[in-house]
Each structure stands twice: as C-alpha cells, then as structure tokens.
Amino acid sequence: MFKTSNYFYILIIIFSIQNGLAQKLTSKTIDSTFIELKVKHNTTEKVDALIELYKTAHRNKLTNEAILDEAIKVSEELLYLKGLGESYDRRGLVARYSNNFSKSVTYHKRALNYLNKASDTLLIIKCLNNLGVSYRKLNLEKEAFKYYFQALDFSEKINHERSITIALNGIGNVFIETKEYDKALYYFKKVYALDFKNENIKGQEYSLSNIGEAYLYQKEYDSAYYYIDKALQLTIKHNHKSSEAIRYNLLGLLFQKKGDYNKSTASYKEAIPSFTKSNNIRYLSNTLINIGKNQLNLGDYKNAKENIILGLNNAQIIKSKENITLGYQALVEYFTLTKNFEKALEAQKIASTFQDSILNESSQRNIISTQIEYETAKKDQQIQQLALENEKSKNKAKASFNRLIIISSIALLGIFGLLYLLNLYRKNSDLEIQQKNSELQNYLNQINLLKNKVETKTEASKQSFIEKYSEFDLSKREIEVLTLISKGYSNIEIAEKLFVSQNTVKTHIKNIYLKLDVKNRIQALKKIGI
Secondary structure, three states: OOOHHHHHHHHHHHHHHHOOOOOOOHHHHHHHHHHHHHHHOOOHHHHHHHHHHHHHHOOOOOOOHHHHHHHHHHHHHHHOOHHHHHHHHHHHHHHHHHOOOHHHHHHHHHHHHHHHHOOOOOHHHHHHHHHHHHHHHOOHHHHHHHHHHHHHHHHHHHOOOOHOOOOOOOHHHHHHHOOOHHHHHHHHHHHHHHHHOOOOOOHHHHHHHHHHHHHHHHHOOHHHHHHHHHHHHHHHHOOOOOHHHHHHHHHHHHHHHOOOOHHHHHHHHHHHHHHOOOOOOOHHHHHHHHHHHHHHOOHHHHHHHHHHHHHHHHHHHHHOOOHHHHHHHHHHHHHHHOHHHHHHHHHHHHHHHHHHHHHHHHHHHHHHHHHHHHHHHEEEEEEEHHHHHHHHHHOOOOOOOHHHHHHHHHHHHHHHHHHHHHHHHHHHHHHHHHHHHHHHHHHHHHHHHHHHHHHHHHHHHHHHHHHHHOOOOOHHHHHHHHHHHHHHOOOHHHHHHHHOOOOHHHHHHHHHHHHHHHOOHHHHHHHHHO
C-alpha cells in the first residue's frame, strides 16, 4: 500500500528538485521519480504527488504529459474530484501556452465542474482566473469579465491577496481590449497599491508596466513613459532580465507611437539579446518587425526589409498568426514605399487572409470546443455521480461502523458490569466464609479453653462436677455426652467414643439443652459451672 510516509518521501524529493537541493534537474530525474510514483498503490496522495511532479517538470521546461495522464487515470479510478479538477486545469494551461485558447477554455471549464464539487476554494479561484485569461485571448470580453469578477469575489472573501491581484490585472487587461482605459487604470492602480504594500517587486514591475500601457493607448505619452520607465528601472535593479526585455519592447512601442523612431529602434534593440537568449521567438519576431517598421519611416528600406523578413520568418516558425499578420502589413508598407504595388497587393491579400484566418480559426475552435464540452459533460456527470454515490457509501459505511462501535462499547460495558458484580459477589462470599471461619475458630478456642479447665480439675472438683449433673436430672448417657463435650469432643468424636451414631449423640445433646434450658454447648458448660 502507498503509505503516507512514502508520499512525504516523494514530496521531499520533488521540493528538493524545485529548490535546487537535489542533483541538477534533468528529464532523467523527472522520469525516475515518475516511475517510482507510478508503481505505488493508487491513492489520493499519489495523485497529489503526480500533479506536484508535473508542475515541477513544467517550471523547468521538462514537461512530461504522461505524468498528467497518469494523474487523471488514477483520479478517475478513485473518483478523486479534486485531482481531476487540478489535472484538467493544468491541461488548460498547457493548451493556453500553445495558443489553443478554445481548447484551454474547454479544459478549464471541465476542471471547474470537478472543483466545484470538491469545494477547494483556492483551486476554484485559480481556475476562474485561468478561464478569464483564455476568454480574453479569444476576445470574448463578456465571458472574461464574468470569470475574473467571480475569482475576485471569492478571493476577497478568503482575503487571498495574490489571487485578488491576478483577478484585478485580468479585469484591467479586458478594459484595455475594450478601449476603456480609465477603467483599466483604476484596476491597475489598485493592483499596484497591493503589490507595494506587500513589497512584491515583480508584481510592482508588472502593474507599473500595465499602468504605462494604459496611458500609452490614451496617447498620454509622458505619463506612459513615467510608469514604463519606473517599471524598467525596478526590473534592472532586481536583475529580472526576461521582464527587462518586455519593458524595452513596450518602450519601443511607446516611442514608435510618438513618432520617435530612432529611440523606438534603440529600445527594441535592447530587448533582442534577452529574447534571443531565452528563445522567446514570439516577442523576438514582434521586435524585429517593429524595428523594420521604424526603419521604413526613417527611409532605411534595405535594413527595414531584412528585419521584417527575419521577424516574419520567426513568426512563421512558431505559427504566430498575429505576428505573421503584422509582418505582411509591414511588407505592404515597404512595397508601397518602394512602389512595387503588385507585391504590395499580394502582401495585403496574405495579411488579410491571416487576419481572417485568426477570426475563422477562433470561430471554428469555439464550435469544436462546444462539441467537446457536450461530449465530455456526460462523462463528467457520470464521474461526479459515481463520486457522489461513493461518498454516500463511505458515509453509510462510516455510520454502520460507528453503530458497531457503539454497540460493541455497550456490550463491553455490560460485560465489565457483570464481571464487577461477580467480583463483588465473590468478595462477599469470601467475607462470609472468612467470618464463619473466624467464628468457628473462636468457638474451638473456647472449647479448648474449657477442655484445659476440665483437665486441671482436682478429683474433688471432678466429684463436685459430677454431683452437679444430678441437679438437672441428667441420665447417665447424657452425663457421659456432656462430660465429653466439656473435654472439647465433637459430635463425631463423641459418637466414636460411645460407639453410637451421630444422630443418637445429637438427640442426647438436644435433651441436655432442654434440661439445662440452654441453647448451645458454651451455655450448657457455664450452667453446670465449668
């Protein structure tokens, strides 16, 4: 069985990998940990460990989808709704990183159905924020608002500030896309206030950059420069190279909008080394195309064409339709300025085709997404129903077990009570026997005392003793019996001595008691003066 101690052992390995405490992380390390987990007995702890391993691998760009597949398979077998929800939420993130936003929505919605039944508030909030992002990428602002605001509401109820800032940033970005820049600024500034209070440097960089971008689209370029540059200086101070390049890219756009093409090109060029090193091809292609656009405006057509083509080629490698469209639109400008109108028209057609394909693909993906949601909903409902029935069975079994415990406890109490009463009875019996033995011992002591007295009588006193018998009209045999009693003989001994039965002895003793008017031997002996 997969014991809890084994689970913690696996988690220690995973956290060590995350924090660099173990050996350098490689796909071999991930695979060996996965194999060790896979052969363990199926438990909810195993699922949690698999998900944690998957997240660690993904953060280190060593993603292994088989890990997530195993987590889903085990979760379905165990009817572990939290595990299913978290796994499908991760699937949604993977789809989003691949720019497949419709598929991302499908996975996140599926995850949300499971998580709502599992009642894990923090995971629900994360899933809601993820849905907001994916809908925003699909330009479906109404749906994006819906999920961001739900996430914000839940986050504020449990006062989880990180989730609050994510939701607020999401809402601000949707307002950017709907061109409601004042509203966007309101939310971005709320985020910055929270990040500043919590001394969250990366958060401050991001929110300052967002504020600057909102001012940029409002064409308030001085305010835009203030916030973007402030974000950049903070980024440089804390050596966040990847973020630094993004800030330079935004500054490049700012100067391009202002018409300062030299400064724009200089800013864009500052970003290129970092994008190249991190292999961030999407941002790199965008940067190169925009440098080409700047060079077009400066009349440097040769270099402009080279950079636009280079950026366009990079965009085609990763199939970034937004950047491909941007590249062909830049080529339209180039061919127009160089008076090659035939190629300009051809580039315009290609740009329009890609622009249309983005919209068509989004619509097509929505149709496919709806079909997938419909097909998977039935399976999800079955799993949730089975999980509910399983939970009821567990509760019923637990109730039966509790009843058994109560009945067993009552039975044990009854047994203990009976044993206690038997013990008391035994003690009382022992006391009675002890008391009888004590009385008998006292009686024997008294008999022995009388016997000693008789044995020490002088012949004269014996004669007086015999004469005393005559006062009570005792027969010869009764005198013999009484004499033997005075010597301490028992009924059996008297019978043996006189060669008679015990009943005969008892009859004599009874007659003696009547004649002497006594009730026992001691009184009889006292009566005759012994």
